[in-house]
Amino acid sequence: MRITGLILILLLGGLLIYGALDFPIWGDPQSPASNHLSPYYIEHTMTDTSVPNVVTSVLADYRGYDTMFETVVIFTAGIVSFFLLRIFKKAVPESRLYRHIPTGVTLRIEKGGKVPDESNHFERIDSVWIPYDLVIRTTCRMIIPFIQIFALYVIAHGHHSPGGGFQGGVIFGASVVLFAIGFNLRQAIKQLGEKFVTFMCALGVSIYAGTGIFCVLMKSKYLDYSALAALFGTDPVTARSHGILIVEIGVGIAVMAAMIMLYYNLASAGKHDEGL
């Protein structure tokens, strides 16, 4: 198998290199890829959508359907991780570790033992417990708000600088994942519950699809944001840029929630009990 695979791969690589002989040289302004559709986007984005970032305008307006179903793909990935891994059955835990906070003594509660209440005296700890680390927790506490502000900036400023819903959503999701790693998974789930995150994921997709349906209700085509002009009180071209912002926010919410869902389910193998 290994040898067959190697031979096949080498054959494929040879074929691809043979094909690359006819490809345009790197950075050629006259290459076929850059000469058919893309000049239209670059020259018309200002007059069509008033968005200077061509990537954003192509992503959310010219190719709006593609991006909408891309959001659905992300949503599906989150849901799939939930259905594959999530374990709801409340089995009696094998053994759990509790730490008595005033004395620092760790108790192992064996299977079937009486579990102390979560209170100021007892704190549940992971089986691979790392002692309270001031540096990690302080750094997380200081840096997470800035990561989240930056994520919002990336979403909101995607029209004029590199950015957009996907990037901002991933950054926002990463801040929650950092919280879950720096503190622990249970605390993260206490802050952003599973139901809330799943709801946000569906809400993001609904914002995108709902904007399209709203355009239809305004007697225009699906995802034709110029129909929103009456709503914003602007001309149709500016309305398109506002419409792009709305769907980018939807994308950002969906991506953020899907990242968090994936992390919750993958890190704890569906138990939502002990994370990484």
Added chain:
Amino acid sequence: MNDVLTFIISRSNYIIYILLMMLGMYGIFAKKNYMKKIIGMNILQTAIILFFISISAKRGATIPILEIHNDHGTHATAQAINYINPLPHVLMLTAIVVAVATLGVALAMAIKIYTDFKTIEEDKILSELEKNAKNENG
């Protein structure tokens, strides 16, 4: 010899993507460990992303974010020759999303397999499956 050198220098982006793609496909084909297969899949996807991003490059052009105003403060019409091709960037943005989705689902399946079989080595899983089939028949 000269031709080969010209090819390597002028089309180095294609060579890099082909090498990465071969590496990723070899990982998917030959490795028995599911985790390594997933890593191979990701390398393959990265190779495709690099290929698309590299064909969007234009010599002497800048990122596809238009400068709305020129020096005189009036609207300038954008020339396509001054900005790199935005379309591959858009396509690859969505491809990255698909890569994240497939990675998440693949990891979830690997975890599920591990909880069932206590291993993610393909040959061990196959031998265990054969054993189970024999037990059911005999």
